Amino acid sequence: MLTPVDRRAAEALAWLEPHAAAMAELVVELVGLDTENPPGRGLGRFARSLEGTMEALGCSPEIVEVASHAALEDPCVVIGSVGDGAGTIYFHGHFDVVPAQSRDQFRPVRAGRTITGRGSADMKGGLVSMLYGAIAARELGLLEDRRVVLHFVCDEETGGHAGSGHLRDHELIDSGALAMVTAEPTAPVVWSACRGAITMRVHVRGREAHVGQAHRGINAFEHATRIAEPLHRLAAELRERQTAIPMDDDDAAGSMLVVGGQARAGANFNVVPGEAWFSLDLRFNPEEELDAMLGLLRRTVEEAAAEIGADVTIDVLQAEPAAVTDVESPTALALARSIEAVEGTPAPFVLSPGNVDIRFYAQRGIPAFAYGPGRLDVSHGPNERVSEDALLRCAAVYAVFAGAVGS
Template sequence: MSTPETPHTSPATSPQTPSHPSAATPGEWERLILAELDRRAPELLELAGDLIRIPSENPAGDCSAIAAFTAGWLNEHGIEAQLHTVDDVPNAGPGRVNVVARLSPEHLLAEAPRHLALAGHYDVVPIGDAERWDFPPLAGDVVDGYLRGRGASDMKAGLAGQMLTMVVLRDLGVPLAGPITFAAVCDEETGGVTGSPWVLDHGLLDSVTGAVIAEPAERGFPTIGQKGLNKLRITIDGTPGHGSLQPLHGTSANLLAARAALALQKLWELEAEPPESVRPLIADSIDYAEARTGDEPGAYRPGISRVFSHVTVNIGTLHGGTGVNVVADRAVLEVDTRIPIGLRRADVNARVVELLAGAGVHVTDERAAAVAGGHTPNARLEIAAQASEANWTDPADPIVVDLVGALREVVGPEAKGVLQWASSDARFFRAHGIPVLQYGPAELPCVHGFNERCKVTDVVDTAKVFALTAVRYLGLA
């Protein structure tokens, strides 16, 4: 591994650490922790590099090797970690393994008032064409101030920061007033159920009162809410015939699918009415998004912030027909819609049925109940099981206040929580009643792309934010 550049040292680390840590004030503890993270920055980067070098692409999703490494590293450093192999989900696939570890100081009462979870996923998107990378995709090295390789931003560097944070708090003997549970999971990148949903459903985080997921975020801007996820599959039946007789004979499922795709664009016109309490968060998110527009290649264009108030519609796949000279007897349309705060999935899907009917596509829903308005159904509408409503964490929740406060000290005073237009495992935490936000080191333009990398300074600073958040959220005994 290349020698990293000297990482950024926040001003908070400059005063001398207390000579008697057991009698230290909260401020002295924080300075001690930050100084220790600076001292162990090379160890942090080495750990992140080790994680990157372990293949964990999803698909196929086999995370057995990286799970074993993660649990082994924690156990070697005094944090008890357990492997949880998913064997109760049909067709889960091989290597669906999660790691759960606990830092619970001996002095704690049986039931502490607060319990923090540090969480993330170690599966990554596929590398793609390795020839199009400028360096080995699993390099895990540091060059010119950047940690490089698949997962550097999404999100193995963030996981490494959480892991070292746990170890540093333990090694220093910080008298936390509550426990920390670390959860590293598989199966996030394909939206599967064997990662965070499985961990939550099996009660492994039941007593958690606040959580931080190390998802990639822009420096200083954690995400505290997201749009609803609503993926549709529409199977349309036509009447086959000889292609030479179209449109006089037969009904083309492909033509119906094309009309359906165009009709569904009108979902954009639905108006969201968000609650008053969340409108300041939406306003901050609009300002955040518009401040990042520009004319350079790859930049967002002005107006991108409308994503927070509209239903987006992506016709992801469209397959149909059996041959060019045959009127298509069936077409399948897969559609990704994201729903803003202030609209419900039920209302959006009711509008989907109306728009499809206007295009000549009369559907039955996934329970086979006719909703075709008196027409003979010629299509079936299925809604993905992992759908979710728009969800967010109250900006005034202590976990948000404490992490944003830490960010303002480590990164800069402009830090604030914003919304994301994508979705993530945070929705599962909120569904289980756990306030959660997302923050991790990242070079956002390269997430899921070639040449993924992350600034060394961001990796180290994010670990500091995790540590400060843990101390402030849990308090000291």
């Protein structure tokens, strides 16, 4: 005998099926708009295109301009809504994409019910599933006394401060909301927790000198490499700090520190480098505290610098805490039931390997999850792709969840 959730899933799938081609065509159109970040190009153009689509679908869109940030071109947030009930459910997504391996990735290919191109999985395909999931919930009368608020942001790939940070800092996230879900490429799991993130730049100053008088200089690069040595040891120690939260990849259960993901030194090959810098990027597990991790990195750098007499400054580019949502909460159970009703199998709740936008909502006490049609193993790669069938099923999950949460 079908349960109410099973019936809603069947109704959502039946409603969405005739719209499958339009959904796929919209993904192709959006993937073809270059929103590569960095540097963050074409963001305003994409937002205006999305605004037109949302207007046609009856999503009451509004483009909110945000403060200038780094090299982002026309940074903005697109906000829309479906339904007019008191209970708010946030459908959240980002429209910036990581740099492409080839410009051909912005000429999407649709073949064999698969769409290939930069951002198809992460996460323009997910944006389309969210749009159609919200519309399906409205047209099928699933929302009742709820409404879906759509938050589409411009800079998740570079930290989220201009987009999701703007929503947080300008009180555009209602702490009384019922739930949030973002369309990260998680299939077939749900991310109910994410790591914290710290990004630093370590600057080392020396003194330039001609190579023929190298003894007159102070080699900033040499100092930088010696400061990096204890940080490499720290990275190995942090990998041994295992999270208790389930993960897709058990080998990735430790906190992860990358030393020197970016680095630069000197003016020329025949000059003692008078300055050098390198980056630190830490993704730490929810068991760790943000302030403690900041202090650990600072102490490691400062003690190494003091030992060799190096002149060092540290710039903190990003410092965000981890976030966790209780997987036994009624909201999590509603999402689990919605996914199982559509997909036929349960979806495990796991820790995201990175730092994603659920944190901006979880920090305000909102149950927050990442679940999307794309797959992480192809995202950011040269053959990024998304299944048209997954787009449709994920839209059905969003529709059913919108009708189940808080009821």
